[in-house]
Amino acid sequence: MTEKVVVLGAGYAGAGAIQKLETELQRVDADLTWISDNDYHLVLHEAHRAIRDPGVQDDITIPVGQIASPGTEFVKATVEGVDTAEQVVELDGRTVEYDYLLVALGSQTAYYGIPGMEEHALTLKSLDDALDIHEQVAEAASQASRNDPAQVVIGGAGLSGIQSAGEVARFRDERRAPIDVYLVEALDEIMPGQDSELQGAVRKRLEDADVEIMTDDPITEANEDAIHFDEGDPLEYDVFVWTGGITGRDAMDDCGLDDEHNRVTCESDFRTSDDRVFAIGDSAVVDQGDNPAPPTAQAAWQAAEVAGENVARTIEGRPLETWTYDDKGTLVSIGEKAIAHDVSAGPVTVPIRTFNSYPAKFLKKFVAARWIAGLTSWPRALTAWDSL
Numbered sequence: 001m002t003e004k005v006v007v008l009g010a011g012y013a014g015a016g017a018i019q020k021l022e023t024e025l026q027r028v029d030a031d032l033t034w035i036s037d038n039d040y041h042l043v044l045h046e047a048h049r050a051i052r053d054p055g056v057q058d059d060i061t062i063p064v065g066q067i068a069s070p071g072t073e074f075v076k077a078t079v080e081g082v083d084t085a086e087q088v089v090e091l092d093g094r095t096v097e098y099d100y101l102l103v104a105l106g107s108q109t110a111y112y113g114i115p116g117m118e119e120h121a122l123t124l125k126s127l128d129d130a131l132d133i134h135e136q137v138a139e140a141a142s143q144a145s146r147n148d149p150a151q152v153v154i155g156g157a158g159l160s161g162i163q164s165a166g167e168v169a170r171f172r173d174e175r176r177a178p179i180d181v182y183l184v185e186a187l188d189e190i191m192p193g194q195d196s197e198l199q200g201a202v203r204k205r206l207e208d209a210d211v212e213i214m215t216d217d218p219i220t221e222a223n224e225d226a227i228h229f230d231e232g233d234p235l236e237y238d239v240f241v242w243t244g245g246i247t248g249r250d251a252m253d254d255c256g257l258d259d260e261h262n263r264v265t266c267e268s269d270f271r272t273s274d275d276r277v278f279a280i281g282d283s284a285v286v287d288q289g290d291n292p293a294p295p296t297a298q299a300a301w302q303a304a305e306v307a308g309e310n311v312a313r314t315i316e317g318r319p320l321e322t323w324t325y326d327d328k329g330t331l332v333s334i335g336e337k338a339i340a341h342d343v344s345a346g347p348v349t350v351p352i353r354t355f356n357s358y359p360a361k362f363l364k365k366f367v368a369a370r371w372i373a374g375l376t377s378w379p380r381a382l383t384a385w386d387s388l
């Protein structure tokens, strides 16, 4: 019997899994279908670059036809739901049946019920989001003056917030635009939960880039032109971007799988509460004992390798592999600058824990280029080099 294997999402998790499955499923009788709302893979961890320069978009999007082989059927559609009892994926007006499903739909922005946040904040989860932020920042700057600069506020100082603030600051410098950039974080330090040496290095870079950092005061409300805090005075804004948290996709509501806020919970072999469904990347909360894997590109592309293998092993009736997240360090860009922390390349750990300047910038570019090269080819990756 031909098994129907369906993969949802074309991010790091989905694209990586498709390539692994194309190899692994050669051993069994299976059809592979890949469903995503865009017909390209977005190198999302570089999406903030498009805030400064929309011209990078061709470099950071890879058409699915360059990733999947012709034998894989690609369906461009928005997943509206999954019915695990009927084993179907629900699209707009039709369904796709599966025998085995791999959920890799990523995450969406969490608003934590903060009044006015969803209505007034811009988000950064797609290329269109980044282009929208670019337009709004450019428009606000065009209406502003040195005496009355445009106020751009980024809420949330994790990887996306920090790097977005860096891009807005660089946009301001390149165009000599009258913009004040604010980075607002509820907790007492930026990059919450990270090593203090990394936090300090990132803070310094942001301050050098003239980003005003405000910590230790949660946003309690957003309205049309200002955000309000638990303690501090309200902050007026012209552009407000919220990157302060993630949650699972609405599409995974009521799908019958165990989940935490629509992020599907799964074992360390990516099996969910339904034997026929696997989940990876930001869409999943993977059991890793006391140290859950972070929702990062790095974790998603590692997971894709093992999950792809495990779907094939399930069909073959073989034991599954378990996955342990391997933290290979952190690479952060602040505009044209970069910071590297605890980076290891294969068995080699770079002896200096935290460093910046050209070596960090090179490493950051190299890691993103290596991902693109793995999906396509080194010549394709090198054409993107300047945009990474």
Ligand SMILES: Cc1cc2nc3c(=O)[nH]c(=O)nc-3n(C[C@H](O)[C@H](O)[C@H](O)COP(=O)(O)OP(=O)(O)OC[C@H]3O[C@@H](n4cnc5c(N)ncnc54)[C@H](O)[C@@H]3O)c2cc1C
Pocket: 008, 009, 010, 011, 012, 013, 014, 035, 036, 037, 038, 040, 041, 042, 044, 045, 046, 047, 048, 077, 078, 079, 080, 104, 105, 106, 107, 124, 125, 159, 160, 161, 163, 164, 249, 251, 280, 281, 282, 283, 295, 296, 297, 298, 299, 300, 331, 332
């Ligand atoms: C600005 C920014 C900077 C970041 N920087 C870093 C970094 O430096 N390092 C790092 O490791 N991580 C970084 N991250 C986090 C990283 O990008 C995510 O953890 C990663 O993208 C998760 O991969 P994924 O495949 O699970 O999801 P995604 O990459 O989000 O892919 C999800 C896929 O599903 C598709 N999809 C979503 N909903 C639907 C639907 N309903 N129907 C059909 N298709 C759908 C999407 O179009 C997409 O193709 C950053 C994120 C952002 C936003």
